[in-house]
Each structure stands twice: as structure tokens, then as C-alpha cells.
Amino acid sequence: MTNDIVVVGSGGHAISVTNVALSCGYTVISYVDDCQAGKKILGTPVITFEECYSIYFSHNICIAIGDNAVREQVFKEYKVKMASAKFPILVHESCVIGINTHIDEGTVVMPLANIGPNSTLGKCCIVNTSSSIDHDCKIDDFASIAPGVITGGIVSIGKRTAISIGATIKHDTSIGVDVVIGANSYVDKNIGNCMVAYGSPCRKVRDREIGEAYLT
Template identity: 30%
Template structure:
């Protein structure tokens, strides 16, 4: 389950709020030397004492270790597709991740999160602070499970979907791609692609633009 042993150099792409959390995880693991933080529009020159670089050559990142620390799913995917690099995953020391779970590269699992046996989490996902992914879940690429959200057993979540803060999805539900589940919502049935759902029980209020 652990991506590396020993000390490993890594670059972090993203100097915003989510970047701070990812950086904190990397520093807490005591496995990484953060060589630099990359951001196209940084608000400061350093983050936790580490230089933030605006003008950088993406080609120089080839074969380097990198993690994209952007909270927005669509933007995270867009940046990932511009980088030819070795994406690492990172797991906070206080997270509980079953040795029988599968975690894809680029995925970030934050403090107090729980990932239970036979869960499969794709690439470049965020399992945020205190979130729970129960047994046999299937979480596709670029999904964000926000703080304190809970996926019951055998839930499937499609690519680029956001499960909002404190939302709950009951077992055996399938949620489509590019869905937004509002904060605190209770999902009791399958949700189609591109839907925005809110409430308890969650109901569709609109569909998102695909562009």
C-alpha cells in the first residue's frame, strides 16, 4: 500500500488551500523531500517555507515525482493531462487504509479518513479529512470525497464526481460521472451522469454543463 520507502523527492502542483493540506500530509509522512511547489498563479512566494515557482518548464518534470494538489476535479484533471511525470499517492499517517484496498497513483488520502477492504480508488482522487469509503466501493478517477462524507458498502462513483461535505450515500448505490452531491445530502438511489443533487433525501435540481 505504501508508495515509497525511504526519502523521496517530490514536486507539488498547487499552492492554494488544498495544496497546504497535501503539503502537510507529505511532510507528516517523513518520506519526502518537497523540492518545490508549482503554481500558475501563486499568491505568495513560499508555502510553509518551501519556494513556490510560477515560471517553470513542464518538460523538466519528466520522470520526476509529482502530485497535483488541486481540489477542483476538472482543473486537477486538466493539469494532470499536461504533465509527463511520475505521479505519487500520499496517505496521512492517521488515515486507516485496508491492506486489501487498491489506491491509484496521484490519489490523496487525508487525516482520519477510512478506506475499507476491497475498496478500489482510482487515479488522482481526493479522500478528504474524515471521509469514509466502505468495503467494495468503486471510486473512479478524479473523484473528490469531501470532509466527513461517507460512502456505504458497494457504492460506485463515476469520474470527476464531487461528494460534498458531510454527505452520505447508502450501500449499493451507483453515482454517475461529473455529479455534484451537495453538502449534507443523503443519497438513497442511483444518480445519473452530470446531475446536481441536494437534500435528504437527495433530489436532482439541475444538470451540469458538459463544456
């Protein structure tokens, strides 16, 4: 059971997480998705949430859901209903992790990502393929960094904020909570809370509700 893990989710992100879990020496024994229960993914069964609660209450769990707010909701539900479950940190073997860097439970770091020294990644974050987080950065709980994102040093990214593919964030810049930064944007100034922003330079486009869907 020590090296077994249950992946909560059944989409493309769950497959990507599986790749990282295997790199870390885990064996995926089940996927969890009420809508896909009874099917198989990569030959592994998909079960319901209720089945997971009753069968795997003390196992390793990874919440492999791409939407940040939904991932937070599911993570908190599992913490209540499965108090003995563990949420391991998954870092692909090809990543570079700097000295004095702290990564919290449930976070997944995809292949070829770089995390600079003295940085902090919160709970259940996603740092995606070939992204680069430089020194002294803080990525707060449930935030996500898409493939190819580059940050300078001393960058702060708030809870549930999503940085989309190929965005670049200038050194010593802060982005608030519940923000979506559009693909290929260049963020050269601080960004507040609860907004959609994009462009080069990146600027606010509109307000955004907490929990508003952003993945299509």
C-alpha cells in the same frame, strides 16, 4: 530526489496535501502556480508550469488542485510533457486502509480517513479528512470525497464527481460521472450523470455541464 516532491497548486488544498506528503516522508521542494510564481509557501518557492516542466521532468509530482476537471486536465498535461515523472500515492499515516484495496497513482488520502476492504480508488482522487469509504466501493478517476463523507458498502462514484462535506451515501448505491452532491445530503437512490443533486433525501436539482466550476 527519491523523497523530494513537487506540489502543483498553491491554495489551501496544496497546504493540506503538503501535510500528507510530510507524513509519507516526502520533502516538498517546490510549488507550481503561474499566478503565484516568485513567492514562497511555507518557505518553499513557487515556480511556473514551464519551469517545472524543464527542471523537475523526472521528479515526484502531486497535482494538488481541488477542482476535479481542472485536476484531470493538469494531470494529463503533465503525463504528456513529463513522461518520466512519477505521481505517488499519498496516504496519511493516521488512515485505515482495508485489505485487498487498490489505490491508483496520484490519489491523496487525508488524515483519519477510512477505506474499507476490497475497494478501489482511481487516479488522482481526493479522499478528505475523516471520511469513511466502506467495503467494496469504487471511486473512479479524479473524483473527490469531502471531509466527513460516509458511504455504505458497494457504492460506486463516477469520474470527476464531487461528494460535498458531510454527505452520506446508502449501501449499494451508484452515482454517475460529473455529478456534484451537495453538503449534508443523504443519497438513498442511484444518481445519473452530469447533474447537481442535494437534500435529504438527495434529488436532482439541475443539469450540470462537464467541467462546470463548483468550488467557491
